[in-house]
Amino acid sequence: MKRRLLALACVSATLLSGCGLVPGSEPERQTVTVWVMQHSASQEYLDRFTEEFEREHTQIDLDVRVQEWTGIGEKVQQALETADPGGPDVIEVGNTQVATYAEGDGLLDLTLESMRDWGRDDWLPGLAEPGRWGSQQYGIPWYAANRVVVYRKDLFREAGITAPPKTRDEWLTLTEKLDTGDDQGIYLAGQDWYTLAGFIWEEGGELATERNGVWRGTLDSPEALRGMDFYRRLQALGDGPVDADEEHPPQAGVFADGRVAQIVAVPGVVRAVLKQNPELEGKLGYFPVPGRTAGTPGAVFTGGSDLVVPANTDAREAAIEVVAALTGKRWNTELARTMNYVPNKTSLAGAVAEEEGIAAMAAGAAQGRATPGTPQWSAVEADNPIKEYMTKVLRGADPAREAERAAERITEALAFD
Numbered sequence: 001m002k003r004r005l006l007a008l009a010c011v012s013a014t015l016l017s018g019c020g021l022v023p024g025s026e027p028e029r030q031t032v033t034v035w036v037m038q039h040s041a042s043q044e045y046l047d048r049f050t051e052e053f054e055r056e057h058t059q060i061d062l063d064v065r066v067q068e069w070t071g072i073g074e075k076v077q078q079a080l081e082t083a084d085p086g087g088p089d090v091i092e093v094g095n096t097q098v099a100t101y102a103e104g105d106g107l108l109d110l111t112l113e114s115m116r117d118w119g120r121d122d123w124l125p126g127l128a129e130p131g132r133w134g135s136q137q138y139g140i141p142w143y144a145a146n147r148v149v150v151y152r153k154d155l156f157r158e159a160g161i162t163a164p165p166k167t168r169d170e171w172l173t174l175t176e177k178l179d180t181g182d183d184q185g186i187y188l189a190g191q192d193w194y195t196l197a198g199f200i201w202e203e204g205g206e207l208a209t210e211r212n213g214v215w216r217g218t219l220d221s222p223e224a225l226r227g228m229d230f231y232r233r234l235q236a237l238g239d240g241p242v243d244a245d246e247e248h249p250p251q252a253g254v255f256a257d258g259r260v261a262q263i264v265a266v267p268g269v270v271r272a273v274l275k276q277n278p279e280l281e282g283k284l285g286y287f288p289v290p291g292r293t294a295g296t297p298g299a300v301f302t303g304g305s306d307l308v309v310p311a312n313t314d315a316r317e318a319a320i321e322v323v324a325a326l327t328g329k330r331w332n333t334e335l336a337r338t339m340n341y342v343p344n345k346t347s348l349a350g351a352v353a354e355e356e357g358i359a360a361m362a363a364g365a366a367q368g369r370a371t372p373g374t375p376q377w378s379a380v381e382a383d384n385p386i387k388e389y390m391t392k393v394l395r396g397a398d399p400a401r402e403a404e405r406a407a408e409r410i411t412e413a414l415a416f417d
Contacts (some may be wrong), residue, residue, distance in 0.1 A: 028118020075288030080106030102133035126368025139306030141344035151219030164287035191387040200227030201299035217410025242394040286360040302368030385409035
C-alpha cells in the first residue's frame with residue numbers, strides 16, 4: 001500500500017501508542033510500481049529481478065508494468081502532475097528526456113544517493129550528464145547503446161587491410177582504399193546528424209551552448225565546422241544519399257544487399273543485416289568510431305535510458321531501493337549481457353568484453369555524449385535544421401554561411417516562450 005494509506009493508519013494508531021509502535025504490529029508492506037519500456041528488458045529478466053528483489057526486501061512488493069514508447073511523454077507528464085495512488089514510483093525514461101521532466105519539479109532529487117552510494121563519478125557521461133538538471137541528479141543511468149563501425153571483414157582482406165584504423169586520419173585513408181569499383185568504402189547517409197554530432201564533439205565543438213540561462217546554436221564555431229568537414233570527406237567515400245538520413249532507406253538493407261565495406265550503426269543492426277543476407281554470417285566485424293588520437297575512441301552520441309523517481313511518490317525510500325538494485329553492479333551487468341547493452345559504468349565494461357560488438361560499443365561509450373541538456377531541444381529535432389545544413393554543405397554550399405543560418409534557427413528553437 002502507498003504511504004497515503006499508511007498516514008491514515010497512523011491517525012488511528014496514535015490513540016494507542018504511536019504509529020509503528022503498536023505492540024505486535026509489523027511494518028506495513030508497500031507496493032512499488034515500476035514503469036519500464038517495451039523491449040528494454042526481457043520478461044525473463046524482469047520476472048527474475050522481481051522474485052529476488054521481493055525475497056531480499058520482504059516489506060516491498062513490485063508491480064512492473066511495461067509501457068510503449070509511442071505517446072509515453074504525455075503519459076509520464078500526467079503521472080508526474082497527478083497524485084494518483086496507482087501511479088508509478090519508478091519510471092524508465094530516455095536519457096535525453098530527463099530535463100523535460102525535471103524542469104517542472106516533477107522528479108525526486110537523487111543527488112545525495114548518487115554521490116554517497118552509487119558511484120556517480122564512474123557513470124557513463126552520455127547517461128549521467130543528461131540526467132542532471134542544474135546541479136542536481138534526477139536521472140540514474142540504467143543502460144546505454146551507441147554507434148560503432150560495422151564492417152565487412154572479407155572486403156577489408158581483399159583490400160589488404162589487416163586491422164581496423166586507430167585514428168580518424170587512418171580511417172579516411174583506409175576507407176578511400178576500400179572505395180573502388182563497385183565497392184563503397186562506407187555508406188553514410190547525408191543527414192545522419194547523430195554521427196555528425198560525434199565528429200563535432202571530437203573536435204571540441206558543441207551543437208549548442210548555454211550562458212546565463214540563454215541557449216544558442218553553435219554549428220558555426222570553428223570546431224563544429226571542422227567536424228562537418230570531416231563528415232563531408234568521409235561521406236564522399238560512398239554512395240549515401242545527401243538528402244536523406246540513415247533510415248531512408250534503412251542502411252541495414254543497403255549494407256546487406258551491396259558491397260558496402262562499412263556503416264556507422266549500433267551493433268544490433270547486424271540482426272537485420274543477417275536476416276536479409278544470411279551469407280554475411282561470420283563476415284562482419286566491429287570497431288569503435290576512431291578518434292583523433294590512437295588509443296582513444298572518438299566521441300559518439302549515447303542513447304539509452306535513465307531511471308527516475310516521481311516527486312509525488314508515496315513510496316520514496318522503497319522506490320530508491322528499487323533504483324539502487326536495478327542500476328547496481330549485479331543487475332546492471334546482467335541486463336547488459338541479456339540485452340546486448342553497455343553497462344552504466346565505465347568500470348563494468350569488462351562484463352561484456354566477450355561480445356565483439358558490445359565491447360566496441362562499450363569502448364566508445366566512455367567518450368559518449370548527449371544532446372544539449374535543455375527541455376527545448378525537442379523543438380530543434382522537430383524541425384531539424386541540422387539535417388538541412390548537412391545536405392546543403394554536401395551539395396557544395398559554403399559551410400560557414402550555412403552553419404551560421406542553421407545556428408540561428410537552433411537559437412530560435414531553444415528560446416523559452
